[in-house]
Amino acid sequence: xxxxxxxxxxxxxxxxxxxxxxxxxxxxxxxxxxxxxxxxxxxxxxxxxxxxxxxxxxxxxxxxxxxxxxxxxxxxxxxxxxxxxxxxxxxxxxxxxxxxxxxxxxxxxxxxxxxxxxxxxxxxxxxxxxxxxxxxxxxxxxxxxxxxxxxxxxxxxxxxxxxxxxxxxxxxxxxxxxxxxxxxxxxxxxxxxxxxxxxxxxxxxxxxxxxxxxxxxxxxxxxxxxxxxxxxxxxxxxxxxxxxxxxxxxxxxxxxxxxxxxxxxxxxxxxxxxxxxxxxxxxxxxxxxxxxxxxxxxxxx
Amino acid sequence: xxxxxxxxxxxxxxxxxxxxxxxxxxxxxxxxxxxxxxxxxxxxxxxxxxxxxxxxxxxxxxxxxxxxxxxxxxxxxxxxxxxxxxxxxxxxxxxxxxxxxxxxxxxxxxxxxxxxxxxxxxxxxxxxxxxxxxxxxxxxxxxxxxxxxxxxxxxxxxxxxxxxxxxxxxxxxxxxxxxxxxxxxxxxxxxxxxxxxxxxxxxxxxxxxxxxxxxxxxxxxxxxxxxxxxxxxxxxxxxxxxxxxxxxxxxxxxxxxxxxxxxxxxxxxxxxxxxxxxxxxxxxxxxxxxxxxxxxxx
Numbered sequence: 001x002x003x004x005x006x007x008x009x010x011x012x013x014x015x016x017x018x019x020x021x022x023x024x025x026x027x028x029x030x031x032x033x034x035x036x037x038x039x040x041x042x043x044x045x046x047x048x049x050x051x052x053x054x055x056x057x058x059x060x061x062x063x064x065x066x067x068x069x070x071x072x073x074x075x076x077x078x079x080x081x082x083x084x085x086x087x088x089x090x091x092x093x094x095x096x097x098x099x100x101x102x103x104x105x106x107x108x109x110x111x112x113x114x115x116x117x118x119x120x121x122x123x124x125x126x127x128x129x130x131x132x133x134x135x136x137x138x139x140x141x142x143x144x145x146x147x148x149x150x151x152x153x154x155x156x157x158x159x160x161x162x163x164x165x166x167x168x169x170x171x172x173x174x175x176x177x178x179x180x181x182x183x184x185x186x187x188x189x190x191x192x193x194x195x196x197x198x199x200x201x202x203x204x205x206x207x208x209x210x211x212x213x214x215x216x217x218x219x220x221x222x223x224x225x226x227x228x229x230x231x232x233x234x235x236x237x238x239x240x241x242x243x244x245x246x247x248x249x250x251x252x253x254x255x256x257x258x259x260x261x262x263x264x265x266x267x268x269x270x271x272x273x274x275x276x277x278x279x280x281x282x283x284x285x286x287x288x289x290x291x292x293x294x295x296x297x298x299x300x301x
Numbered sequence: 302x303x304x305x306x307x308x309x310x311x312x313x314x315x316x317x318x319x320x321x322x323x324x325x326x327x328x329x330x331x332x333x334x335x336x337x338x339x340x341x342x343x344x345x346x347x348x349x350x351x352x353x354x355x356x357x358x359x360x361x362x363x364x365x366x367x368x369x370x371x372x373x374x375x376x377x378x379x380x381x382x383x384x385x386x387x388x389x390x391x392x393x394x395x396x397x398x399x400x401x402x403x404x405x406x407x408x409x410x411x412x413x414x415x416x417x418x419x420x421x422x423x424x425x426x427x428x429x430x431x432x433x434x435x436x437x438x439x440x441x442x443x444x445x446x447x448x449x450x451x452x453x454x455x456x457x458x459x460x461x462x463x464x465x466x467x468x469x470x471x472x473x474x475x476x477x478x479x480x481x482x483x484x485x486x487x488x489x490x491x492x493x494x495x496x497x498x499x500x501x502x503x504x505x506x507x508x509x510x511x512x513x514x515x516x517x518x519x520x521x522x523x524x525x526x527x528x529x530x531x532x533x534x535x536x537x538x539x540x541x542x543x544x545x546x547x548x549x550x551x552x553x554x555x556x557x558x559x560x561x562x563x564x565x566x567x568x569x570x571x572x573x574x575x576x577x578x579x580x581x582x583x584x585x586x587x588x589x590x591x592x593x594x595x596x597x598x599x
């Protein structure tokens with residue numbers, strides 16, 4: 001960690017000062033300011049999520065109360081129970097898992113292989129392909145949703161989870177290619193080369209040396225792909241319609257605005273449950289996530 | 302650039318073979334659809350049809366002369382400019398804050414990052430509940446401190462809908478800016494600040510002369526990236542307002558969806574989608590140009 005508090009630096013490193021008291025006051029004021037700002041920021045940014053969790057445990061009477069109660073006067077699991085017993089929530093959840101895992105697996109297999117080539121070779125067209133990949137990643141969904149919808153209808157794939165897996169790959173694959181390429185770039189070529197001097201073929205060296213080292217990269221790319229597919233809404237909205245094949249974002253979206261049937265309590269409880277898998281994954285790859293998320297912006301290579 | 306192998310026999314075959322599946326998938330899912338969408342934009346596709354007679358550029362002419370399109374274009378710029386400028390300001394402020402050392406900084410960082418990680422539909426649900434005119438906490442809070450005298454209908458009024466959508470968008474996406482800037486802030490050599498301190502530079506001078514020049518390239522790149530992404534955001538607006546009330550939050554992506562899948566006029570939808578894409582290509586060209594320059598400097 002290279003960051004220091006500037007005020008603290010004054011105390012630690014600056015040449016001795018005469019006026020210790022002034023320095024102390026400056027130091028304390030600066031510290032207090034930091035904590036005050038941090039507290040305010042966390043309160044404002046964190047409040048909606050806090051409110052979501054708290055309210056999902058409130059009984060219906062309290063949810064529709066004006067003025068609202070802050071903490072639940074009576075904690076209840078009723079909203080969660082209703083969600084599982086009265087709605088198709090479990091079906092949506094399962095469908096989302098199938099689509100997200102499907103798209104992730106597909107882009108990892110195809111993209112992992114391709115990214116190796118993008119990272120290691122400089123034959124004709126390869127660096128051009130890298131640029132195209134990044135370009136695909138930034139393509140607007142609304143542009144390709146129209147033709148993909150036509151294909152889906154013509155191939156009889158309308159209202160299937162399979163169509164969603166394939167369509168999601170259009171975005172998770174460029175992501176996998178681009179990120180995996182930078183992970184492979186970070187693994188020294190010399191490791192493979194010494195394996196080859198010891199008698200490995202190129203493919204053996206790749207499989208036995210590079211791939212194991214790239215596992216952390218593979219894990220974080222999986223998390224990104226999964227997250228993308230888990231969130232994806234437009235393709236689901238256009239391609240699927242039946243209750244049986246709805247994924248979570250689409251299922252919940254159709255409940256919004258029907259608060260006579262689906263109470264806010266149920267909606268908030270479902271919001272909490274949709275967030276859980278994302279949270280679990282985040283905790284698993286916390287460190288790498290920050291690196292990966294900024295990869296596009298700072299392009300660390 | 303990363304180091305590459307010394308070329309060996311068979312490498313060329315391996316390079317192209319491992320790339321083939323990716324190339325095939327991208328061709329089928331991105332390139333072919335892009336050509337198809339150009340084709341559709343040149344056809345008069347009737348309600349619920351998949352194709353129709355060729356009509357040249359008529360769909361584009363229709364778009365460029367329709368009021369709906371220009372309203373959507375204007376809304377898109379308000380949405381992009383409003384969101385990105387607020388995200389950048391907030392992101393910079395909080396990155397500077399999180400760059401200082403204080404107890405529980407890890408916790409603060411996790412809380413500030415959280416909105417970026419939650420699914421969009423979750424963000425929308427929570428905010429719709431908070432925005433609710435009768436049971437929403439927002440109206441209650443604003444009324445109890447006296448900022449408003451009667452409950453506001455945030456999402457259902459033409460004057461506040463865009464503002465509300467921007468608030469939710471900024472809350473959801475500004476953490477990306479925080480992370481991007483935090484990375485670069487932590488790479489500034491600490492000695493520069495120490496030297497400035499000895500020379501008697503004020504905190505503001507230090508920010509202006511050391512911090513800002515150092516982070517500027519990444520700051521601009523992040524702003525550009527956020528502009529591109531915000532430009533074609535669909536679901537957050539669609540789920541909050543559906544583009545309403547009365548077109549007041551209909552951006553170009555929303556208009557494409559409405560034309561294509563509510564009015565079922567695929568030809569016109571394709572034309573608008575392509576115009577959207579052209580604007581985006583200009584932004585992307587700037588982005589790639591910028592990145593090339595940044596790369597050359599390294």
